[in-house]
Amino acid sequence: ETFRWASTTDAQTMDPHAVNSTPVLSFLNNIYEGLVRRGRDMTIEPSLAVSWEPLFGENGWRFNLREGVTFQDGSAFNAQDVLFSYQRASDEAADTRSWFAPVTEVRIVDDYTIDFITEAPNPLFPDSIANFMILDQDWAESNDASLPARDAENFATMNANGTGAFALASRDPGVETRLTPNATWWGDVEHNVTEAIFTPIGNSSTGLAALLSGEIDFIQPIPLQDAEQVEGRDGFKVLEGEETRVIMFGFGHEHDALLYSSDVTDANPFQDSKVRLAAAHAIDMDAIDRVIFRGKIEAANQLVPEGISGYSNAHTNRPEYNPERAKELLAEAGYPDGFSFGLKCTNDRYINDEALCRAAASMFAAVGLNAELSTGPVRDYWTQLREDDFDMFLLGWSPGTFDAEHPIRFLLNSQDDEKKLGSWNFGNYSNARVDELLPLIQEEIDPTTRQTMIDEIVEITQNEVAYIPLYTQPLIWASKDNIDLTQRADNFFILRWVTVN
Amino acid sequence: MLGRIWRSDGMWLFWRSPAAVLAAIVAIVIIGGALLSPWIVATSPYDLASFSLMDGLLPPLWQGGDPRFPLGTDDQGRDMIAAILFGARLSLTIGLMAMAIASVLGIGLGLAAGYFGGRFDAIVMRIADVQLALPAILTALLIDGISRGLLPPDVQQSFRVAVLTLAIALSLWVNFARTARASVFVERNKDYVQAAIMMGQHPLRVMTYHILPNILGPLLVIMTVDLASAILLEATLSFLGIGLPADSPSLGTLIRIGMQFLLSGEWWILWVPTLFLVALVVSINILGDFLRDVFNPKVR
Amino acid sequence: MALFIFKRLIQSVFVMIAVAFLAFSLFRFVGDPVSQMTGVETSVADQDRLREELGLNDPIVAQFYRFTSDLLHGEFGYSYRTRQPVASMIATRIPATLELGVVALLISLLVGIPAGVFTALRPKGLTSQTILLTTLVGVSIPTFVIGILLIFLFGVQLGWLPTFGRGGTVQIGGWTSSLFTLDGWRSLLLPALTLGIYQLTLTMRLVRAEMMEVMQSDYIRFATARGIPYRSLYFRHALANTMIPVITIIGLQFGGVIAFSIVTESVFQWPGMGLLFLESIRFVDIPVMGVYLVVIAFFFVLVNLLVDLLYFAIDPRLRVKEDV
Amino acid sequence: MLEVSGLTVEFPGRHGVFTAIEDVSLTIAPGEIHGLVGESGAGKSTIGAAIIGLLQPPGRIAAGTLTLDQTDLRGLSPNEAHNVRGKRISMIFQDPQTSLNPLMTIEDQLIETILAHERIDASEARQRAIDLLEEIGIENAAQRIRAYPHQFSGGMRQRVVIALALCTNPELIIADEPTTALDVAVQSQVLELIRRTADTRGIGFLLITHDIGVIAQITDQVTVLRGGKVVETGPTEQVLGAPQHEYTQALMAAVPPLDHKMQRFLVPESTLPSTAQASEDASEWLRQGAQTLGEGLDVTDITVRFFGTRTSLFKKPAPLVALDNVSFLVKPGSVTGLVGESGSGKSTLARVISGMIQPATGHMRLGDEALPLARDRGRKDPSRRLIQMVFQDPYSSLNGRHRIGAILSEPLSLYGLEPDAQRRRALCAAMISLVGLPADTIDRYPHQFSGGQRQRIAVARSLLARPRVLICDEPTSALDVSIQAQILNLLKDLQDRFGLTILFISHNLAVVRQMADDVVVLKGGQVIEASPSEQFFENPQSDYSKSLLSLTPSMSLRKPSHSVG
Numbered sequence A: 001e002t003f004r005w006a007s008t009t010d011a012q013t014m015d016p017h018a019v020n021s022t023p024v025l026s027f028l029n030n031i032y033e034g035l036v037r038r039g040r041d042m043t044i045e046p047s048l049a050v051s052w053e054p055l056f057g058e059n060g061w062r063f064n065l066r067e068g069v070t071f072q073d074g075s076a077f078n079a080q081d082v083l084f085s086y087q088r089a090s091d092e093a094a095d096t097r098s099w100f101a102p103v104t105e106v107r108i109v110d111d112y113t114i115d116f117i118t119e120a121p122n123p124l125f126p127d128s129i130a131n132f133m134i135l136d137q138d139w140a141e142s143n144d145a146s147l148p149a150r151d152a153e154n155f156a157t158m159n160a161n162g163t164g165a166f167a168l169a170s171r172d173p174g175v176e177t178r179l180t181p182n183a184t185w186w187g188d189v190e191h192n193v194t195e196a197i198f199t200p201i202g203n204s205s206t207g208l209a210a211l212l213s214g215e216i217d218f219i220q221p222i223p224l225q226d227a228e229q230v231e232g233r234d235g236f237k238v239l240e241g242e243e244t245r246v247i248m249f250g251f252g253h254e255h256d257a258l259l260y261s262s263d264v265t266d267a268n269p270f271q272d273s274k275v276r277l278a279a280a281h282a283i284d285m286d287a288i289d290r291v292i293f294r295g296k297i298e299a300a301n302q303l304v305p306e307g308i309s310g311y312s313n314a315h316t317n318r319p320e321y322n323p324e325r326a327k328e329l330l331a332e333a334g335y336p337d338g339f340s341f342g343l344k345c346t347n348d349r350y351i352n353d354e355a356l357c358r359a360a361a362s363m364f365a366a367v368g369l370n371a372e373l374s375t376g377p378v379r380d381y382w383t384q385l386r387e388d389d390f391d392m393f394l395l396g397w398s399p400g401t402f403d404a405e406h407p408i409r410f411l412l413n414s415q416d417d418e419k420k421l422g423s424w425n426f427g428n429y430s431n432a433r434v435d436e437l438l439p440l441i442q443e444e445i446d447p448t449t450r451q452t453m454i455d456e457i458v459e460i461t462q463n464e465v466a467y468i469p470l471y472t473q474p475l476i477w478a479s480k481d482n483i484d485l486t487q488r489a490d491n492f493f494i495l496r497w498v499t500v501n
Numbered sequence B: 001m002l003g004r005i006w007r008s009d010g011m012w013l014f015w016r017s018p019a020a021v022l023a024a025i026v027a028i029v030i031i032g033g034a035l036l037s038p039w040i041v042a043t044s045p046y047d048l049a050s051f052s053l054m055d056g057l058l059p060p061l062w063q064g065g066d067p068r069f070p071l072g073t074d075d076q077g078r079d080m081i082a083a084i085l086f087g088a089r090l091s092l093t094i095g096l097m098a099m100a101i102a103s104v105l106g107i108g109l110g111l112a113a114g115y116f117g118g119r120f121d122a123i124v125m126r127i128a129d130v131q132l133a134l135p136a137i138l139t140a141l142l143i144d145g146i147s148r149g150l151l152p153p154d155v156q157q158s159f160r161v162a163v164l165t166l167a168i169a170l171s172l173w174v175n176f177a178r179t180a181r182a183s184v185f186v187e188r189n190k191d192y193v194q195a196a197i198m199m200g201q202h203p204l205r206v207m208t209y210h211i212l213p214n215i216l217g218p219l220l221v222i223m224t225v226d227l228a229s230a231i232l233l234e235a236t237l238s239f240l241g242i243g244l245p246a247d248s249p250s251l252g253t254l255i256r257i258g259m260q261f262l263l264s265g266e267w268w269i270l271w272v273p274t275l276f277l278v279a280l281v282v283s284i285n286i287l288g289d290f291l292r293d294v295f296n297p298k299v300r
Numbered sequence C: 001m002a003l004f005i006f007k008r009l010i011q012s013v014f015v016m017i018a019v020a021f022l023a024f025s026l027f028r029f030v031g032d033p034v035s036q037m038t039g040v041e042t043s044v045a046d047q048d049r050l051r052e053e054l055g056l057n058d059p060i061v062a063q064f065y066r067f068t069s070d071l072l073h074g075e076f077g078y079s080y081r082t083r084q085p086v087a088s089m090i091a092t093r094i095p096a097t098l099e100l101g102v103v104a105l106l107i108s109l110l111v112g113i114p115a116g117v118f119t120a121l122r123p124k125g126l127t128s129q130t131i132l133l134t135t136l137v138g139v140s141i142p143t144f145v146i147g148i149l150l151i152f153l154f155g156v157q158l159g160w161l162p163t164f165g166r167g168g169t170v171q172i173g174g175w176t177s178s179l180f181t182l183d184g185w186r187s188l189l190l191p192a193l194t195l196g197i198y199q200l201t202l203t204m205r206l207v208r209a210e211m212m213e214v215m216q217s218d219y220i221r222f223a224t225a226r227g228i229p230y231r232s233l234y235f236r237h238a239l240a241n242t243m244i245p246v247i248t249i250i251g252l253q254f255g256g257v258i259a260f261s262i263v264t265e266s267v268f269q270w271p272g273m274g275l276l277f278l279e280s281i282r283f284v285d286i287p288v289m290g291v292y293l294v295v296i297a298f299f300f301v302l303v304n305l306l307v308d309l310l311y312f313a314i315d316p317r318l319r320v321k322e323d324v
Numbered sequence D: 001m002l003e004v005s006g007l008t009v010e011f012p013g014r015h016g017v018f019t020a021i022e023d024v025s026l027t028i029a030p031g032e033i034h035g036l037v038g039e040s041g042a043g044k045s046t047i048g049a050a051i052i053g054l055l056q057p058p059g060r061i062a063a064g065t066l067t068l069d070q071t072d073l074r075g076l077s078p079n080e081a082h083n084v085r086g087k088r089i090s091m092i093f094q095d096p097q098t099s100l101n102p103l104m105t106i107e108d109q110l111i112e113t114i115l116a117h118e119r120i121d122a123s124e125a126r127q128r129a130i131d132l133l134e135e136i137g138i139e140n141a142a143q144r145i146r147a148y149p150h151q152f153s154g155g156m157r158q159r160v161v162i163a164l165a166l167c168t169n170p171e172l173i174i175a176d177e178p179t180t181a182l183d184v185a186v187q188s189q190v191l192e193l194i195r196r197t198a199d200t201r202g203i204g205f206l207l208i209t210h211d212i213g214v215i216a217q218i219t220d221q222v223t224v225l226r227g228g229k230v231v232e233t234g235p236t237e238q239v240l241g242a243p244q245h246e247y248t249q250a251l252m253a254a255v256p257p258l259d260h261k262m263q264r265f266l267v268p269e270s271t272l273p274s275t276a277q278a279s280e281d282a283s284e285w286l287r288q289g290a291q292t293l294g295e296g297l298d299v300t301d302i303t304v305r306f307f308g309t310r311t312s313l314f315k316k317p318a319p320l321v322a323l324d325n326v327s328f329l330v331k332p333g334s335v336t337g338l339v340g341e342s343g344s345g346k347s348t349l350a351r352v353i354s355g356m357i358q359p360a361t362g363h364m365r366l367g368d369e370a371l372p373l374a375r376d377r378g379r380k381d382p383s384r385r386l387i388q389m390v391f392q393d394p395y396s397s398l399n400g401r402h403r404i405g406a407i408l409s410e411p412l413s414l415y416g417l418e419p420d421a422q423r424r425r426a427l428c429a430a431m432i433s434l435v436g437l438p439a440d441t442i443d444r445y446p447h448q449f450s451g452g453q454r455q456r457i458a459v460a461r462s463l464l465a466r467p468r469v470l471i472c473d474e475p476t477s478a479l480d481v482s483i484q485a486q487i488l489n490l491l492k493d494l495q496d497r498f499g500l501t502i503l504f505i506s507h508n509l510a511v512v513r514q515m516a517d518d519v520v521v522l523k524g525g526q527v528i529e530a531s532p533s534e535q536f537f538e539n540p541q542s543d544y545s546k547s548l549l550s551l552t553p554s555m556s557l558r559k560p561s562h563s564v565g
């Protein structure tokens, strides 16, 4: 069956190591494969490696590779390709380099066995390389694509040769990309797709129209407010789920004074955790859920959603909606009349991000926190945040490793450029105990000990209101009735799980 | 002066043209409502504390809405009437300011280019070409970017309107410049201008005191048409994400936000501001047409 | 004549350089390309290295010099976003935009001119008033709203026309055309209409105004007094004399068509330059934006030149004096 | 053939219904030329338009009958009326510049017109067109027919217009001021052509004009119109020779004679009631500024070249020499007439003197001082005040957006003649009364005045600068005879009283004869003759001057050469 689908953005490139972004990795997951892969429920399962175990007496992991696998051009897969792909993916020119930061050496044991040596014990390493895709060394080298393209084109940007269930049939970037099933794929074929055609459609209303007119079979995502409409129509269905992305507000902990205030210009009230807690109490998540998200979100209480490994079941309370309490807290902190400050938000990054911030600003205003809201496209948002140009900001975080350690490393640890820690901790929230615990968590093999340490961090950061976690972002996909597919929590769309009835 | 206008032929023709009268009434109602919006509506859409998300997405009265909000509310719980009136106010401010800047700049350059001619004229017209080759959206991006580079962060937000206005003005001035220049070419050789030059009057005085009032007719027409264009351009820029932030409810922003609810059942969030905008733009254009006819007695 | 064209071409080079420079000074403000090129986990040090490699840390003048000298050597650089050569990216998108623009312009002329003549001849008639009002309402609704409405009406509700894209295209040399298949035309119709409605209204109103004025001119009165048949009077005598201002404005509006094609293309997912440009803005793809602007400036200059040449074709008074 | 009786035309307007034509009757026989005279706005053109059915909206025929032979013109349907146009009645409009479609060749326009009315093939029509052009005196017609209107001179275009009216062989041609825009030489050719076609083809003409000389020269019948009513009608020799109505008499008296100089014109209305105190104040003020006679003007070796548009990549365009070594002298306190055909360089010379055009060579003196050329003449140069100019066109020389008061006080404040605003206003009012306009004039706008009144305002403005030299560039050519007479009287008076030096430019020799003490004749940018006025008119030296004098229509009536049938 021919299957047509659309999404908002095209994969920028067909090179699996050039850009570390969801659209690229999601799309290339259909063509390339890694040593391990994620199943429908996000668990790690064998892919090009049939099994893996920690090395004995040394820090690192051994992967036993699948035999008899061929690339789509017919050449055989072996450990040499893995080593080559590692070198390629960890090169300076590769954007996937950070995955391999802990790796010190990769050793081929034999044609189908390979060892990844790490600096320290690294229990999460296999999880962290689920999207590490393997290229054929000969293909890459003979086509002058031994390294990812950085500021110029190479063969791998427009062509692909993986071991995956689908092969690239044609590509017109930004317009249309066609995939055909890989006849020699090693796995069990669950899909019945004979040709898959992908079209990026940037405008969400247009995309919806394309679905409703029958020109496409599936679209990812659709605007949340349209879900009801689509569901109500004959022949269409909506797939709803939770993404692993938690939306939160962050503070400029480190700033000595507010940047955008008209009344408090010599101090930063947000350095007082009472003020931060007041802000948290001012938010009415129920109303936001009902009006802006039409009941499709789950309130969040930590930086990862429930179900992610490391989620702290011991600390599931979030500050309730209580404007009176908020006002009291503000008064205690010395701001009985509140103050004004700048709130920065994106308007094209997260679902209904702008509406959310407007609603939040209005709720803040109700307790005296007069937010000067500024919204803008994401294209220069990160730059502004990096330049500390905010008093409070909106951020969404999806843990790439599906483990609670990920946000701790990026969002909670103090900024440390050398060790590459806290790189998205824009407000530089800093707590010595948290910094101390992170390396321990990273190395701890025993799950319970590890969880205890994570619980402690969650407790500290909840008490200090390091961030205000708001909710887990919903995933809303829509398709024709006759399509069966799987919605994975990382918002990846996997073609081999599609059946057209 | 007013009396003269009142007794003029234009006024007389006006009362005899039902379309113009109707358009004027619509325009006056909209513009009046917009100007007086802070006194007409109870809750300002700028006062964040004054509306509640709990009132969000209420339909208009006749669809069973809340009597407090006759035309319903948007997704933030803002009264649509308040939103469109304040929106029209902002849109009109931007439109009028943009038009004012564009006309001063364009007429000034056009006058001077037509009057002095030669190299100055060539330079101005090539600049106009460059301007025309840059679509408005790019001009907007440019100005937006420059202002961000130059202004301290805390005032940037309040300058968004100014930035947008300037961007729109820059993409409109060429019309004025070209028209003014063409008119000056005609007017320059008329005897009254020659007489003024011959007497030794200052070029500035010749341009502004003598020529300008005589070429104002076609320029006035462009003004009305461009006022409408400016309002629409602002809407489009907002749609492309270079316009105003969502909490500054210009008509354009309202429509952009309303677009999200085109299908979801809350049709009024889109259609109330859109119809309002249509009424405004159409009436301005009709008045512009009428003005053109008045200024061009030949085609009356 | 040759001198005139030569002069204009020289001037147009300056126009293009000026556009390039403006465009260039704009880029540094649009955003940070590096943060768009890399994933969340990329370290700050790696980002800085990339920035250095791309030459983004160089002074703006040096960057501009590099950009223009590359352009002059025919090197258009590579897209930051897709890492493809910009020249081929733009080249593959040009046909779509040009076909859309030209068809929109044609619609606006083929409908706008007759409608303008009609409404000028019967200025008070009910039909004229209706036409005038409808088109006015048409242009008062922002393009993006009209586009979506048309899509839902003709694409979803009635199911007559496709909702997005170019449909069936035919490759002719390096030119991908949708003008040779029925499917292509079906896809073209809605976007062209959306883009053309503004031009249509403008053309119509302009023709109307000029027509009304020309109809009062002495030579039309004289032609009437000679009993020239009405059809020839209107179309041969009057209409031709309205063409100079009409062509001028249409030429000027080319910029408008291009600007609004950005919106139209994004609404209809029309794979033209405008869509590419919009994506490039989103991803701060500086090389693509730069070349796009220069290409647009080039087209603009070209159209202006054509307009001036058309003047000569239409108006004998502008032609070189020849002895008769 | 054509019978108009009881014709009344109304223009409904803002202030009620305006009756432009009231109860007008006239008849035209085949081959007859019927002249229609009257002052501007009398309704001449309206009658023509009513006959051919092309009244400008909102005009309408309220009463009367129009019959052409047996056809009732008023009873025709719009389409029938359109079929009559061209085929049976043609009309020639006043301005040859704008009567031809600029985008079509002469050939196309002629052939189209012929084919619109006759079933013949195109080559036949073409031959007819060429013959017709030859007949009306366009040489080498077979070739020139392919030209566009702009490639023809004004006179040739007027002939083409006539050819277009003739080409369908109509019974009646309405010619609305067919010669106003032409200079004497061309005018006499055109008039001759009209007379000839009337005689040879038996076409009836309704000839509208305000030039009594033209009427006298070629018409058989004449109707004098005033305020939309017929004042007098009858055979030309009778009406002009022995006018019955006093308006006609006044009109005749206002025609400047070529053969002698009159002291003053008799004007139809008494126009200079300026005996009031106010005008005395103005006179007094002017006299304060002018203790002596006006300054003399000495122009030496002025050459002006204009460069045409470049047509070739390699050749420089040949310059057009508008003035070629022009030298002459204007005596202090005298009037010098500058005459010459259209395009001879008269206006260019005026602009050189007033500092608007930079001559290539030459120098000038004003009184005892050197008069700087345009580029060297500063904005504050004293000559800017001392030399003033009255323009040809009274409609465009006053800024329509300013009140008369503001226009008049400009020289006063600009030259610092009167610092006090109150006094300025009083002075303007005084000057207004000096030129014979009502006192409330200064609070009104130019469009509220007639051409003659505006010209007076223009004169008042130049006087307020206390000039010593006045340049008048065809100050009356846009005005009809009676108003012309008023302006000429005014200028004469002022010159007498204040001893102004006047350079009077005109192509109408009769007018110049009335005004000038000396005459300078220009042709093709060169001075052909310069002599005292009486000598010039009685005994012209150059052949060119002689031909100019002979072509000027005079009041001598033509002999009725054929019997009316």
Ligand SMILES: Nc1ncnc2c1ncn2[C@@H]1O[C@H](COP(=O)(O)OP(=O)(O)OP(=O)(O)O)[C@@H](O)[C@H]1O
Binding pocket: D011, D013, D018, D020, D038, D039, D040, D041, D042, D043, D044, D045, D046, D047, D056, D057, D058, D059, D210
């Ligand atoms: N379209 C019109 N609307 C209103 N009044 C008009 C119109 N056309 C002419 N008139 C009036 O009719 C009167 C006669 O005008 P007409 O043009 O016939 O005069 P004329 O004798 O031809 O004058 P001239 O010598 O200046 O051409 C004038 O008073 C004029 O104001």
Ligand SMILES: Nc1ncnc2c1ncn2[C@@H]1O[C@H](COP(=O)(O)OP(=O)(O)OP(=O)(O)O)[C@@H](O)[C@H]1O
Binding pocket: D306, D307, D320, D322, D340, D341, D342, D343, D344, D345, D346, D347, D348, D349, D507
């Ligand atoms: N600005 C100019 N550029 C080029 N040629 C000019 C210009 N002004 C005048 N001429 C030419 O110079 C010649 C003299 O013109 P000028 O206006 O002085 O004639 P004139 O004697 O005043 O004629 P008329 O009686 O028609 O007013 C004409 O051939 C005219 O075409």
Ligand SMILES: [Mg+2]
Binding pocket: D044, D045, D046, D176
């Ligand atoms: Mg007339």
Ligand SMILES: [Mg+2]
Binding pocket: D346, D347, D348
């Ligand atoms: Mg002249």
